[in-house]
Amino acid sequence: MVDYGIKYWSNDDFIIEDGLVKVNYQNKPALLEIVQEIREKGYKGPLLVRFPHLIHKQINQLFNAFKTAIDEYHYKGSFKAVFPLKVNQMPNFVLPLMDCVQGLSYGLEAGSKSELIVAMAYTNANAPITVNGFKDKEMISLGFIAAKMGHHITLTIEGLNELESIIQVAKELGAPYPNIGLRIRLHSTGTGVWGKSGGINAKFGLTSTELLEAIRRLEDSKLLAQFTMIHFHIGSQISDISPLKKAIREVGNIYTELRKMGAKNLTCVNIGGGLAVEYTQHEGENNRNYTLSEFSGDVVFSLKEIVRNKQEKEPDIFIESGRFVSANHAVLVAPVLELFSQEYDEKALRLKENNPPLIAEMLDLYQSVSEKNAIEYLHDSLDHMESLLTLFDLGYIDLTDRSNTEILVHLIIKKVIKLLKHKNHNDIIRIQEQVQERYLLNCSFFQSLPDYWGLGQSFPVMPLDRLNRRPTRSASLWDITCDSDGEIAFDAKKPLYLHDVDVMKEEYFLGFFLVGAYQEVLGMRHNLFTHPTEFSVVFDDDLNKGYEIENLLEAQNILDVLDDLDYDTKEIERILKQRIDDSGISDDDKKEVLGMLYVMLSENGYLRTITKDQ
Structure with missing residues (x-):
């Protein structure tokens, strides 16, 4: 049996039994069984399968790890968290997330006006909202409206001009005010593709000089009492813990210095995101060289030691870490349409x-x-x-x-x-x-795996069945876009082997795992391929199957895609009909051709006819 490195990346969310990938929860249904159920209802092409119970699992692991560390080190601050909406804004993720965190200090982070509206609408009562990124006066005013609605909102300042806008809006709108956070531009940096998020040349944050000026302006405008949080971020996917520990030492000292300068309501340190997800399928290629317990313990211990030495109050710890919460809840399933060497018989x-x-x-x-x-x-x-x-x-x-x-x-x-x-x-x-098999998949990597195309990020991939048979074909994966970059090439250092199947006679599905972070929101409509058909699998012991399908959302049809691009779809239909009328074919043929055309326009653009039932 070949396990495709499932012991490295799956976090026990999925297991292999009887040659099948199974969901390791309750009655452990096979992923292939779930996919076939949807396809029997007529939904072809790629599928995005969501598992809300895995969102809940990640949240519990995160809060339990920090609670354990806080108890172990007798830390006096509390733990709070927000989910950065930029990681996944899809309602079929956000709404289950907000449902499972009721009663916890877990809210949403917004980086735009649209995201802030979502946060204001769906963040639970008494849970935090933070606002990062560049802001104009209108966005700041929206933050003041959120405060007036009763939200515990913090506007994180990225530059001094934003602070001036806050001071101005405070004069215009009055109390209640949102809390104010200051993002610090640390010297400490992360590692890897996202390491540039930290360091003195980072895009966001205040230098030490700007930080002192911000405190002066807050004092002058009598808003220093609203200053409650400092924030930093050294990058997504922190592979080693040492850069984070260094950053915490730096920010801890800044925290204590600011409190000694009079910022007595400064009680929160937001360590940003970066808690890594393990994507590797191969031994020795780890993306994360620490455990969640080590991560939480080092954060709590480091902050405690710094503030104890400076005799200051232990701050509340905020964390974002959207990738950790969302990545594992979604699986992309793509049918194999063709093996390009199968004509060689x-x-x-x-x-x-x-x-x-x-x-x-x-x-x-x-x-x-x-x-x-x-x-x-x-x-x-x-x-x-x-x-x-x-x-x-x-x-x-x-x-x-x-x-x-x-x-x-x-x-x-x-x-x-x-x-x-x-x-x-x-x-x-x-x-x-040297002689690879090319597997043509009914999906678009640009739409569903943009981080692979744009950043070289790998995702665990494996067939959904035949896992009790040894695969013999070195595999390159091709998507159906007409772009040479729509390929996941065979890599001898991280090889992928698949089965030699006749897809004209039997179906063969590949699952791409850990695609719940960033991939949907960054997906592009290359060749006008749209978001796959998606659905959620919700487990219930009272059901015969042990689960049910919810929130099924079919991929957009061709006309809807064109309408989103501001084409006049009514005009397109009129032109096509007119050209058929002018074609000179018989009336019966016109009727048949027009009917075929309307059927095609009402379907999504993924392929359906290369094999017997795609």
Whole structure:
């Protein structure tokens, strides 16, 4: 059985049993069973499957870890958190999130006016709202409205001009005021792709000089009492704990200095996001080199030691960490439409009565290859292929001979791999790197996995079944966009092997896991492919199956996509109908063609017809 590194990345959310990927919860349904249920209802193409219970699980783990650390170190501050809406604004994530955090000090973080409206509408009573990012006067006024509605809101200042706008709006709108936070531009930085979020040249935050000026302006405007939080962020996906500990030492000292300067209502330190998610499928390629217990313990202990030495109050700890909360709740399932070497079978051979000698030899190699001579014959066939391709370039063999050459070498490779599939022979690994199988998937990587395309972020991927059979094909994955970048190429350092299946006869699905953070909100409509059909799987012991499908939302149809781009879809329909009327075909054909066209316009743009039932 091949486990695709599930022990590294799944956090026990998914397991393999009976050759199937199963949800490791309650009655443990197979993911394939859930997918087939949806497809039987007529929903084809890619599917985004949400598991709300995994949102709840992450929240519980986060709060329990910090509670344990606070109790262990007798820390006097409390733990609070917000979810940054930029990570996933989709209602079928946000609403279950807000439902499962009732009674906890867990709210939402907004970085735009639209996100702030969502936060004002859905954050639970007595839970915090924080507002980050650049703000104009209107957005600041919206924060004051939230305060008047009774929200516990903190406007985090990114620059002195924003502070001036707050002072002005405070004079115009009066109390109650929102709380004020100051984002600090630390010298400490994170690591990796997102490390530039920290450091002295970071996009956001106040320098030490600007921080002192901000305190002076708050005092002059009699708003210093509203200053309750300092905030920093050293980057998403912090792989090692040491940069965070260094940043906390820096911010802890700033916190104590500001309190000694008179900011006595400063009681909160927001450590931002960065709690990493483990994406790796391969041993030794870890994305996170610490446990959640280590993370929470180091944060609590470091802050306690700093403020104890400075004899100041232990602050409340705020955390964002949206990736940790949201990534694991969603799985993208994509049907395989085609394997591009499947045309290479014996039926495709066009052998002649008199074949070139090297082709005759290759045919003999194919027919007589065995486990004993497999590697030798494999090398011989590859040598023959190079010689035959040279002969074709020189005009000594024809296109039929070239076709037979390509088919025979693929047949020999597949036969050798099958004969030696239980052996980790270096030659087999090498040849699999050279001769990869291309799996065409009914999805768009630009839409559903944009971080792969834009940042090189890898996501765990595995078939949903056949996991009791060893996969033999080194796999490159192609999406259906007409863009060469829509490919996840085979990587010898982090190889992906899949099964050799005939998708004309049987279905084969791949699951991409941990796609619940950023991928939906960053997804782009390359080739006008839209968000996949999505649904939530909600578990209930009282149901026969143990779960039910909720919040099913079909992918947008073609007309809706065009309408979103501000095309006049009524005009498009009129033009198409007119051109059919003017085409000169018979009235019966016109009616049939028009009917077909309207059906297509009412469906989503993903493919449906390459295999028997896509």
